[in-house]
Amino acid sequence: MDDIRYITGFEKEFPEKLKEIQNPPAGIYVRGCLPDESKKSVAIVGSRQCSMYGAKVAEYFGSELAANGVQIISGMACGVDGISQKAALSAGGSTFAVLGSGPDVIYPKCNESLYEEILNEGGIISEQPPGTAPLPAYFAQRNRIIAALCDVLLVIEARIRSGTGITVRYALDQGKDVFAVPGRINDPMSAGTNRLISEGALIALNPDCILRDLFGSDASAENTSGNESKEKKIPRRAGIAGKEKVIYDLLDMYPKKTDELMSLSGLTLQDVHDALLKLRLCGLAQECGKNNYVRKKL
Amino acid sequence: MYGSVNSLAMIGLEARQVCVEADISDGLPVFDMVGYLAKEVNEARERVRTALKNSGIHMPPKRITVNISPGDIRKNGTSFDLAVAVSLMTAMEMIDPSMTGGMMIFGELNLQGKVMPVPGILPMVIEARMRGFKKCIVPLDNVEEGSIIEGIDVIGVESIEETLLYLTGKILIEPVKNDLEDLLLKNGKTENADFSEVNGQQEVKRAMEIAAAGMHNILIIGPPGAGKTMAAKRLPGILPALSSKECMELTKIYSISGLLSNKDGLVTCRPFVNPHHTITPQALSGGGTIPKPGECSLAHKGVLFLDELPEFSKSALEILRQPLEDREVRISRTHGNYIYPADFLLCAAMNPCKCGYYPDRSRCSCTESDVKKYLSRISGPLLDRIDICVEASRMGFEELCKSSEKNESSETIRKRVEKAAAIQQERYKGTGIRFNSELRSRDVEKYCRLGKKEERLLKKAYEMLGLSARSCHRIIKCARTIADLDGSEAIKEMHISEAIAYKSIDRRYWNG
Numbered sequence: 001m002d003d004i005r006y007i008t009g010f011e012k013e014f015p016e017k018l019k020e021i022q023n024p025p026a027g028i029y030v031r032g033c034l035p036d037e038s039k040k041s042v043a044i045v046g047s048r049q050c051s052m053y054g055a056k057v058a059e060y061f062g063s064e065l066a067a068n069g070v071q072i073i074s075g076m077a078c079g080v081d082g083i084s085q086k087a088a089l090s091a092g093g094s095t096f097a098v099l100g101s102g103p104d105v106i107y108p109k110c111n112e113s114l115y116e117e118i119l120n121e122g123g124i125i126s127e128q129p130p131g132t133a134p135l136p137a138y139f140a141q142r143n144r145i146i147a148a149l150c151d152v153l154l155v156i157e158a159r160i161r162s163g164t165g166i167t168v169r170y171a172l173d174q175g176k177d178v179f180a181v182p183g184r185i186n187d188p189m190s191a192g193t194n195r196l197i198s199e200g201a202l203i204a205l206n207p208d209c210i211l212r213d214l215f216g217s218d219a220s221a222e223n224t225s226g227n228e229s230k231e232k233k234i235p236r237r238a239g240i241a242g243k244e245k246v247i248y249d250l251l252d253m254y255p256k257k258t259d260e261l262m263s264l265s266g267l268t269l270q271d272v273h274d275a276l277l278k279l280r281l282c283g284l285a286q287e288c289g290k291n292n293y294v295r296k297k298l
Numbered sequence: 299m300y301g302s303v304n305s306l307a308m309i310g311l312e313a314r315q316v317c318v319e320a321d322i323s324d325g326l327p328v329f330d331m332v333g334y335l336a337k338e339v340n341e342a343r344e345r346v347r348t349a350l351k352n353s354g355i356h357m358p359p360k361r362i363t364v365n366i367s368p369g370d371i372r373k374n375g376t377s378f379d380l381a382v383a384v385s386l387m388t389a390m391e392m393i394d395p396s397m398t399g400g401m402m403i404f405g406e407l408n409l410q411g412k413v414m415p416v417p418g419i420l421p422m423v424i425e426a427r428m429r430g431f432k433k434c435i436v437p438l439d440n441v442e443e444g445s446i447i448e449g450i451d452v453i454g455v456e457s458i459e460e461t462l463l464y465l466t467g468k469i470l471i472e473p474v475k476n477d478l479e480d481l482l483l484k485n486g487k488t489e490n491a492d493f494s495e496v497n498g499q500q501e502v503k504r505a506m507e508i509a510a511a512g513m514h515n516i517l518i519i520g521p522p523g524a525g526k527t528m529a530a531k532r533l534p535g536i537l538p539a540l541s542s543k544e545c546m547e548l549t550k551i552y553s554i555s556g557l558l559s560n561k562d563g564l565v566t567c568r569p570f571v572n573p574h575h576t577i578t579p580q581a582l583s584g585g586g587t588i589p590k591p592g593e594c595s596l597a598h599k600g601v602l603f604l605d606e607l608p609e610f611s612k613s614a615l616e617i618l619r620q621p622l623e624d625r626e627v628r629i630s631r632t633h634g635n636y637i638y639p640a641d642f643l644l645c646a647a648m649n650p651c652k653c654g655y656y657p658d659r660s661r662c663s664c665t666e667s668d669v670k671k672y673l674s675r676i677s678g679p680l681l682d683r684i685d686i687c688v689e690a691s692r693m694g695f696e697e698l699c700k701s702s703e704k705n706e707s708s709e710t711i712r713k714r715v716e717k718a719a720a721i722q723q724e725r726y727k728g729t730g731i732r733f734n735s736e737l738r739s740r741d742v743e744k745y746c747r748l749g750k751k752e753e754r755l756l757k758k759a760y761e762m763l764g765l766s767a768r769s770c771h772r773i774i775k776c777a778r779t780i781a782d783l784d785g786s787e788a789i790k791e792m793h794i795s796e797a798i799a800y801k802s803i804d805r806r807y808w809n810g
Contacts, residue, residue, distance in 0.1 A: 049666075051659035078666050110667055188660045255657050257691045258501050258799070269504055270796050277795035281758050289650055289657035290519045290803055291501060291689035 004103050004130055005030050021148045021174050025127045028145070029103040032123030035096050035149055040214045041071040043150035043171075045143075045164050046080025046157040051189045052294045053253035054157030057181050058084040060298045061154060064207035066093020070214065073098065073150045075142065076118070080156045082111050085118065094122040098149065100142040101134035102126060125149075140166050147171040152213055154204055155180045158192030168196065177213055179204040184254075240282065243267055247275040248295070251285055255292035299323070301388025303398045304431070305381040306422045307366075307373050310589065310629075310636035311550060313418075313425035317367050318378060318403075320385040325361030331382075333366035336374045336588075345407050346383045353411035353458040358390065372633050374588050377416040380405035380435070383458055384465065393465045401433040402426040404440075411458040415439035417556030420549050420563075423447045433473075435461065443553060443563030445474040446481065446546075478542045481564055493532045494705040498697040502529050505688035505800055507711050510536045511718035512779030513733035515622070515644040515683055517607070517802060520690030522654045526647040527572075529690065530603045533645055534568040535708040537600070538716045544599045547639060551591050551598055569600035571642075575609040579617040589629040589636045594621050597642035607646040608675035615680050618644070622683045646684065648676075673803065685735060685772045687802040718782040734779045742771060746778045748789055755791050759798055773797045 007014050008027035015034055018024050035041050042065055046054055062084030066072055072088040074081040076097035088095040097118050101107045103126040106115045118124060127145060128138055143163065147153060147170035155178065158164040171178050180201040183190020197203055204210060240248055246265050250256065262272050276293055279285035286296045299322045306313040316333075331343050343364075350357060364382055366373050381403040387393050404422055406414040415437045423444040426434050433451045436444050441454030451473035455461045463469045493503060502518060506529060509516040518526045540548070548565045552558050558565070573582065573593045584592030594602055594617075604610060621627050621640035629636045651669040655662035664672070722733055725745065731737060737745060748756065760770055774789070777797035781789045 049659060049663055052657065054659075108667065110670075257689065259498060259691055262500060269500055270792055273799040274792055274795040277755075277759065277798055281755075281762050283762070289689070290687055291691075291799065292657055 062087030102132035514685035
């Protein structure tokens with residue numbers, strides 16, 4: 001691990017944003033590069049055990065923001081963190097992971113390939129020396145660095161009590177804008193974000209909301225990529241008709257079972273299966289769990 | 299003074315003819331038994347002596363030797379008691395040797411001289427007829443079981459006294475005759491669980507219908523309390539009715555396991571075997587020094603239901619691979635090999651994750667790696683042998699309380715299954731294949747031709763859904779069954795898309 005650098009708070013390279021917070025780290029270990037301070041960055045955080053809805057929203061925001069040149073900062077955890085970073089990378093953007101373990105310790109293991117990709121397109125940052133095991137206490141501390149490195153914090157999905165809450169507190173203390181994605185009021189997975197909104201967080205209805213906040217209102221006028229992508233979707237959806245359309249309209253981001261789709265659509269089981277397969281083959285639907293289906297894209 | 303009668307020694311499901319000889323000669327009073335006997339056979343000495351005494355027959359104070367020949371086959375079980383007693387009585391010249399010619403005798407004795415039932419009567423009677431014997435004396439409690447074999451008189455006796463009277467011609471006991479076909483017709487339809495009692499779960503019912511029609515192994519995934527076990531219990535009821543040959547095979551197995559009820563003496567319904575998940579590999583496959591049929595042989599021609607599949611020990615599940623492939627269990631011991639048939643439909647049930655609620659994130663708090671870890675407890679090779687996978691979902695209250703009158707009965711479903719089974723039988727005549735699930739890859743090419751349109755659909759699914767070659771194969775076999783249920787010779791797009799929906803889980807794809 002020769003490529004791990006240690007940057008102390010006295011060096012020029014040390015991120016300005018990190019110096020501004022109340023208890024800045026004495027130094028940070030970096031693999032790859034540091035976020036470009038001339039560019040805007042957004043931290044996307046959320047539950048590790050996110051729902052399909054959370055996963056899709058994270059993917060959507062991650063890729064749209066990255067496509068608009070925003071750097072995505074996150075914790076490379078399972079769930080929302082990893083998904084948004086993966087989406088940012090596949091949209092051709094850059095993303096930075098702040099770890100709670102040493103910069104050479106990949107945690108969780110399932111994100112090993114993501115770790116390698118982030119090395120190429122962004123960087124890995126950690127306050128802990130190389131070889132440090134991922135201990136719970138380090139994660140709360142690393143959340144303050146995530147909050148510090150971003151311009152805007154976006155919370156995708158969170159339960160009432162969660163690690164995300166710590167990140168939000170740090171961001172507010174540091175005077176950052178906090179966006180939250182609303183969810184259904186009875187959904188425990190969105191209870192945290194809904195409460196944030198009721199307490200005054202900004203509402204992230206689409207990536208444009210965040211882009212407007214970052215670049216000012218005129219930027220979004222030029223930047224019509226959000227609308228464009230919507231237009232792109234329409235002709236794809238126009239291709240489906242008949243029972244496929246009926247089923248597609250019934251699908252959303254919350255997993256629906258085939259039995260449910262059957263009784264809602266009034267179609268026979270065979271027809272539902274047929275329609276679902278066609279939708280899956282057009283990339284419009286996706287199976288999550290056995291015989292549970294969601295829309296592939298928002 | 300010498301006497302001898304014929305009997306049989308069971309070795310697994312096979313029977314070997316033995317001769318029980320008795321000799322009474324001058325010398326010190328002693329009663330000896332020889333012939334490579336197991337402990338329980340040797341103990342017959344005491345049982346026979348006391349039983350004879352209590353029946354008013356006193357053995358002479360002479361040198362008595364009983365031999366069960368041939369001497370190199372290990373004799374087990376208690377079915378020799380009555381034969382030893384009769385051969386002794388012949389040696390004591392109470393019975394004329396000509397009376398026991400062409401006759402086989404089985405039965406255990408108690409100290410009072412009563413004849414007690416023994417396991418394995420059916421295979422023994424079958425063997426006796428094959429060896430040209432005309433008559434069998436069996437315990438009265440086992441007479442129904444033996445009575446279904448044609449061409450041999452089966453006589454049930456209650457005690458030594460009755461046997462003696464019968465063999466000396468003082469009383470006449472009519473042989474019991476039962477017709478197998480009649481019994482099957484009478485009892486074959488008494489199922490206590492019917493599919494009409496299952497509300498909702500359309501998808502599970504449909505998947506079970508397909509599984510039954512093509513004998514595809516099935517895996518039901520669902521949260522606790524969704525009705526997985528309830529549905530599985532009804533699976534034997536929609537399988538085609540037992541044929542007389544199948545009934546015979548099955549009764550043989552239950553007979554040597556001593557599990558037949560005395561009432562009808564026959565297994566007329568397809569078995570549903572539901573072992574607990576702590577079961578040992580030996581209990582599943584059959585074990586012991588003298589191996590007895592295990593649970594998977596008891597599920598022969600029926601359903602082996604493994605609830606909470608991931609909780610079964612790895613070694614127990616691995617045991618299933620051979621019977622699933624060869625449809626029999628082969629057990630080797632020092633004194634011989636035992637082969638028990640095990641042609642069952644495997645029905646397994648499991649939760650989608652440790653807590654049971656994935657992908658319902660409002661209730662499930664398992665991490666993705668927890669879910670993966672839970673699934674990986676099932677070995678790939680076993681999963682490869684499961685063609686159909688379906689989810690049983692929790693029902694809403696309205697659905698739960700709906701009147702069950704509108705639901706299809708098992709009878710209706712079974713009619714369709716039987717039709718599909720008949721189509722398969724016709725198609726695979728003379729090939730040794732009975733059901734679509736048994737097709738090998740070259741058979742798939744031959745019997746499951748796809749049209750251009752269908753092939754295109756499958757190709758697209760193969761690429762888009764990341765199917766493996768093996769799962770593709772299973773999808774085609776399953777589509778073949780769906781087409782057969784539909785009564786269609788050609789496999790249509792519709793059938794393929796339904797088969798894909800039931801494709802078995804594959805870990806890589808689980809999280810979408």
